Amino acid sequence: MSRFEQVRERLRRVYQSRRAAVRADPGASGDALNDASEAARVASPAVPGPTAPPSASVYGAEPPMDLHSSTSSRDDADVPHGLRIAAAWCWRLIVIGVVAWALLRIVGTVKIVIIPLAIALLLSALLAPAVGWLLRARFPRSLATAVVLVGGLAAVIGTLTLVVNEFIRGVPELSEKSSEGVRQIQNWLKTGPLHLSDTQLDRYIDEAQLWINNNTSKFTSGALNTAATLAEVLTGTLLVLFATFFFLRDGNKIWRFLVRLLPVAARWKVDDAGRASWQTLVAYVRATVLVAFIDAVGIGIFLVIFDIPFAFPLAALVFLGAFIPIVGAALSGGVAVLVALVDSGPVTALIILGAVIGVQQIEGHVLQPLIMGRAVALHPLAVIIGIAAGVVLAGITGALVSVPLIAVLNTAVRRLAARRVPDTPPDAVVVASQAP
Numbered sequence: 001m002s003r004f005e006q007v008r009e010r011l012r013r014v015y016q017s018r019r020a021a022v023r024a025d026p027g028a029s030g031d032a033l034n035d036a037s038e039a040a041r042v043a044s045p046a047v048p049g050p051t052a053p054p055s056a057s058v059y060g061a062e063p064p065m066d067l068h069s070s071t072s073s074r075d076d077a078d079v080p081h082g083l084r085i086a087a088a089w090c091w092r093l094i095v096i097g098v099v100a101w102a103l104l105r106i107v108g109t110v111k112i113v114i115i116p117l118a119i120a121l122l123l124s125a126l127l128a129p130a131v132g133w134l135l136r137a138r139f140p141r142s143l144a145t146a147v148v149l150v151g152g153l154a155a156v157i158g159t160l161t162l163v164v165n166e167f168i169r170g171v172p173e174l175s176e177k178s179s180e181g182v183r184q185i186q187n188w189l190k191t192g193p194l195h196l197s198d199t200q201l202d203r204y205i206d207e208a209q210l211w212i213n214n215n216t217s218k219f220t221s222g223a224l225n226t227a228a229t230l231a232e233v234l235t236g237t238l239l240v241l242f243a244t245f246f247f248l249r250d251g252n253k254i255w256r257f258l259v260r261l262l263p264v265a266a267r268w269k270v271d272d273a274g275r276a277s278w279q280t281l282v283a284y285v286r287a288t289v290l291v292a293f294i295d296a297v298g299i300g301i302f303l304v305i306f307d308i309p310f311a312f313p314l315a316a317l318v319f320l321g322a323f324i325p326i327v328g329a330a331l332s333g334g335v336a337v338l339v340a341l342v343d344s345g346p347v348t349a350l351i352i353l354g355a356v357i358g359v360q361q362i363e364g365h366v367l368q369p370l371i372m373g374r375a376v377a378l379h380p381l382a383v384i385i386g387i388a389a390g391v392v393l394a395g396i397t398g399a400l401v402s403v404p405l406i407a408v409l410n411t412a413v414r415r416l417a418a419r420r421v422p423d424t425p426p427d428a429v430v431v432a433s434q435a436p
Contacts, residue, residue: 026310035147115394116236118401120243125249125278125285127152131248145249149241158334162314199302272417284404293327299336302355306348308340322363322388324399329360382406 108112127148134144185199247254261270300315308314314336321332329420334354341349386406 001024071242109394110235111394113239115397115401116239117243118405119397120247121238121281122285122401122404123240123244125281126245127244127248128251128282129286141249145245148248149245153241159316163316167310167313218219269416273412274417277408277412281404281408282405288323291363292319294321295322295363298359298362299333299352299356302341302352303336305359306344306351308336308352310339310346314339324396324403328399329363332354333360378403378407378410416426 064091077338131141131144134147135141140148190197192200232363255274259267259274262270296315296319299318303311303314315331315400317335318329318332321328329373333353337349337353337356340352383403383406386402387399390402392398394401
């Protein structure tokens with residue numbers, strides 16, 4: 001008997017048995033027909049319709065493979081779970097990298113605007129407390145901003161004038177002592193452990209002179225490029241002044257306008273994170289200025305005690321260098337040590353070197369933790385990486401801006417990730433309900 005005849009005989013027997021059951025109990029006719037149809041479907045794979053239930057076994061068919069909720073096809077299920085997770089991370093990181101690269105290209109294209117705005121933000125954070133004092137003294141906002149800005153410019157210009165004048169007065173004396181220092185170095189090279197001869201010294205001097213002559217074109221082109229960018233420097237300076245003025249006068253209004261551009265659900269936390277980041281920036285700038293002043297005074301005292309020329313310009317250089325954390329104070333202190341070596345010999349230079357190291361140790365272990373506080377505490381590795389990236393992207397300006405930028409981003413990310421909500425949104429309107 002063929003398979004088709006077997007199926008037909010089975011269907012006939014099922015039909016006869018159900019027919020007899022219906023005659024015995026007419027109320028179960030609907031259920032009996034459904035059961036008969038389901039049995040026929042299960043028994044006959046040739047009949048179109050739903051597939052067999054899980055309890056049924058179909059000979060010659062491959063058992064179905066369980067699919068994970070994150071897979072959409074059997075091909076995905078064949079890939080190991082760890083490899084799927086790694087691939088998902090990889091393409092997301094690629095997207096983030098492409099977006100970061102595009103942002104860096106945009107920043108590089110408009111850096112003539114972005115860098116002055118960043119400097120203006122730093123100056124605004126430095127001068128904002130003074131504007132607040134004048135506002136509490138009932139000064140109009142525009143007048144208070146103008147007074148603080150003009151006073152800050154006058155202080156900077158006056159300091160630079162004093163530094164330049166003292167440097168000009170001391171250049172002749174330093175040139176004579178530099179010549180003496182060079183002769184002392186030559187004598188040490190001859191009589192010291194190297195025991196160089198006059199012929200060797202002359203050869204090395206000739207090679208240095210040849211190198212300078214070969215690279216004169218590079219130096220000249222750099223000077224020409226500097227002259228060509230004079231207009232950009234003037235434009236950036238004007239932009240810094242105007243941006244600083246309006247940041248000090250209308251900074252709160254500008255921030256509220258930017259927050260209102262965001263979706264309503266995001267305004268609360270963004271406003272809270274932005275204001276906390278601004279407080280971090282203010283604390284960082286004020287603490288950096290105080291630390292830089294202490295460094296300059298400490299090293300300047302030793303320069304005055306040992307009668308080192310250019311004591312005030314060198315102290316001013318230390319003050320400016322301290323704005324670049326870790327490396328700035330070391331470089332500016334190294335210049336002071338070199339001047340002491342040329343002017344007063346190796347013993348005095350070693351004493352000045354010890355003073356520079358001591359001041360930096362006090363700064364790193366006492367002043368920084370005490371003045372900066374936990375609000376802007378950054379790991380030294382993050383500081384070094386930030387300075388290196390800033391130098392690569394924007395030179396000295398990038399080194400100045402990188403560390404406060406990292407501190408601000410650190411505070412902003414922590415506030416955004418915190419599970420707290422500010423009391424009121426920045427543009428909330430509280431309507432008091434009246435009793436009926």
